[in-house]
Amino acid sequence: MNNILLESAALGWYIILLIFLVFGLPTILLIVGIAIRQKKKKTSNVLLIITAVYAIIGLGICGSLMF
Numbered sequence: 001m002n003n004i005l006l007e008s009a010a011l012g013w014y015i016i017l018l019i020f021l022v023f024g025l026p027t028i029l030l031i032v033g034i035a036i037r038q039k040k041k042k043t044s045n046v047l048l049i050i051t052a053v054y055a056i057i058g059l060g061i062c063g064s065l066m067f
């Protein structure tokens with residue numbers, strides 16, 4: 001009964017989703033933050049700080065859960 005949770009045809013998609021959440025979203029936020037740097041400096045700074053915090057938490061908690 002316990003092995004049913006581990007047997008899934010879409011397990012690869014779950015791993016890809018986790019990798020995207022850990023690396024993809026901070027990368028997208030970083031690109032957007034750098035792109036709007038010239039027009040809206042304060043918004044860009046807030047976005048870059050959120051990106052850094054998200055990356056630290058994502059790599060720390062989610063990264064440790066993946067292994």
